Amino acid sequence: MTRNYSPFEIARIAIGRRWWILVPFAIGLAAAPMLARFAPERFRSEALLLVIPQQVPNDFVTPTVTQSIEERLPAITDQILSRSRLEQIIREMELYKDDQSRQVMEDIVQRMRTDITTSATGRDVNSFRVTYVSDSADKARQVTARLASLYIEQNLKDRENQADSTSQFLTTQLDEAKRRLVEQEKKLEEYRKSHAGQLPSQLQGNLQSIQTASLQLQSINESTNRAQERRLLIERQIADTQAVPLPTPPPPPEENALPSTERQLEVSRARLEFILQRYTPDHPEVVSLQRTIAELSAKLEAEGPSNAKDEKPPITAAESAQQKKLLDLQAELSVIDFQLKANRSEAARMQRLIASYQSKVDIVPTRESELVELTRDYGTMQAAYTNLLVKREESLLAANLERRQIGEQFKLLDTASLPERPYNELQRYAVMASGAGIGLIIGLLAVALLELRDRSFRSEQEVAATLSVPVLALIPAMQSNGERRLARVRSLTIDAAGVAVLVVATAIVVLWRLGL
Numbered sequence: 001m002t003r004n005y006s007p008f009e010i011a012r013i014a015i016g017r018r019w020w021i022l023v024p025f026a027i028g029l030a031a032a033p034m035l036a037r038f039a040p041e042r043f044r045s046e047a048l049l050l051v052i053p054q055q056v057p058n059d060f061v062t063p064t065v066t067q068s069i070e071e072r073l074p075a076i077t078d079q080i081l082s083r084s085r086l087e088q089i090i091r092e093m094e095l096y097k098d099d100q101s102r103q104v105m106e107d108i109v110q111r112m113r114t115d116i117t118t119s120a121t122g123r124d125v126n127s128f129r130v131t132y133v134s135d136s137a138d139k140a141r142q143v144t145a146r147l148a149s150l151y152i153e154q155n156l157k158d159r160e161n162q163a164d165s166t167s168q169f170l171t172t173q174l175d176e177a178k179r180r181l182v183e184q185e186k187k188l189e190e191y192r193k194s195h196a197g198q199l200p201s202q203l204q205g206n207l208q209s210i211q212t213a214s215l216q217l218q219s220i221n222e223s224t225n226r227a228q229e230r231r232l233l234i235e236r237q238i239a240d241t242q243a244v245p246l247p248t249p250p251p252p253p254e255e256n257a258l259p260s261t262e263r264q265l266e267v268s269r270a271r272l273e274f275i276l277q278r279y280t281p282d283h284p285e286v287v288s289l290q291r292t293i294a295e296l297s298a299k300l301e302a303e304g305p306s307n308a309k310d311e312k313p314p315i316t317a318a319e320s321a322q323q324k325k326l327l328d329l330q331a332e333l334s335v336i337d338f339q340l341k342a343n344r345s346e347a348a349r350m351q352r353l354i355a356s357y358q359s360k361v362d363i364v365p366t367r368e369s370e371l372v373e374l375t376r377d378y379g380t381m382q383a384a385y386t387n388l389l390v391k392r393e394e395s396l397l398a399a400n401l402e403r404r405q406i407g408e409q410f411k412l413l414d415t416a417s418l419p420e421r422p423y424n425e426l427q428r429y430a431v432m433a434s435g436a437g438i439g440l441i442i443g444l445l446a447v448a449l450l451e452l453r454d455r456s457f458r459s460e461q462e463v464a465a466t467l468s469v470p471v472l473a474l475i476p477a478m479q480s481n482g483e484r485r486l487a488r489v490r491s492l493t494i495d496a497a498g499v500a501v502l503v504v505a506t507a508i509v510v511l512w513r514l515g516l
Contacts, residue, residue, distance in 0.1 A: 145415065217347055234336065262300055
């Protein structure tokens with residue numbers, strides 16, 4: 001049978017079966033305190049941290065921390081949310097007491113991680129919020145304040161540690177670079193010592209020495225040539241002097257004759273005076289003449305006056321002059337021979353010196369290529385050492401800056417708030433009202449089911465539409481007085497029971513809200 005329900009008909013059915021709807025609704029409403037356990041009060045506290053940039057310009061002090069706050073904030077959060085750190089906070093602040101008796105610490109730590117939230121306030125992280133959710137408003141504020149202080153401390157600690165680590169690393173590298181530089185300097189020093197005179201920087205000195213030695217050699221050769229010419233002239237003079245015949249003079253007086261030893265001593269002394277005008281007292285010829293003079297002097301003293309009668313007749317003045325001339329020429333010839341010998345020795349020494357300097361000049365290109373390689377490595381090491389030294393000093397400045405807490409840091413802009421009401425109040429109301437809603441839905445479904453199962457006719461139109469026969473008369477239901485009284489009592493009893501259920505449900509909710 002198809003039945004059409006008008007709004008009036010629906011209202012009549014709802015009123016007639018009101019307790020099918022109200023009783024499940026009241027039962028669901030009374031279950032609100034029980035459902036509230038599934039949505040406990042949760043208080044959320046938050047603190048706002050401001051990112052303050054480095055107070056000293058980067059042009060003056062280059063920071064060692066190059067990562068942006070967007071890159072560092074997750075790392076700092078991971079350190080704060082580590083198991084050891086959170087477990088320490090849980091034990092110190094006595095959090096999750098009920099859960100500690102029936103759950104392991106790892107689950108409690110994981111729950112605390114879900115209760116902590118860190119979020120940036122904008123696209124550019126100039127500030128960020130730290131929030132914590134707890135069953136207690138005061139606990140939420142305390143934990144949030146603790147977390148905010150941990151963010152500030154951890155940021156300072158991380159920046160200081162990174163600056164110190166950078167300084168230590170650069171110091172180690174600087175020491176290594178210095179060691180290698182010193183070793184290279186020792187190699188260069190040993191190379192310069194072992195090849196002294198052959199270095200490119202000494203090339204001009206070597207060339208100048210060759211030029212000077214060549215001029216000296218030329219001067220020696222010229223002196224040798226002049227000495228040889230003078231020697232030939234003296235030899236001719238000696239030959240000419242010896243070839244001249246001497247006249248036989250009358251014998252000189254006895255008193256004018258000189259002993260031969262004395263005469264030799266006199267000639268030797270005259271020759272010594274002549275040689276001393278050209279040579280120093282240490283000259284071999286001078287030393288030889290001095291020795292000869294000493295021997296002649298000793299001989300003359302040994303002869304004495306008594307031997308004067310045994311001497312030969314004294315020589316004539318012409319013989320004495322000729323002998324003196326010959327002695328002078330021979331002395332000069334000896335001097336020239338000695339000079340020629342010295343010149344030849346000096347010329348040989350100059351030639352060896354020139355050859356030595358020339359060999360040094362010839363090997364300069366080889367030494368230059370070797371020195372270029374050593375110097376190139378030394379220059380590279382010196383540049384690396386200088387660069388490391390500058391960076392080390394900059395890192396020390398940055399580390400000192402971090403220790404003085406004037407680098408980039410976090411500042412507590414808004415302290416941890418004390419929540420005045422649960423942040424999940426709407427959620428709790430929805431959970432508590434879900435029982436009443438479910439009861440209402442169950443009541444409506446029950447009424448709809450009863451209406452679908454009811455096959456009775458309620459109007460003559462339904463009879464005509466169903467049976468297709470005309471309705472001749474309507475006979476009302478006849479009830480006795482007892483049946484009417486019984487129906488009235490039953491209706492009142494149902495109404496009273498329904499009202500009682502509503503009152504009890506309402507009382508339960510009111511008392512629960514009042515905390516009684």
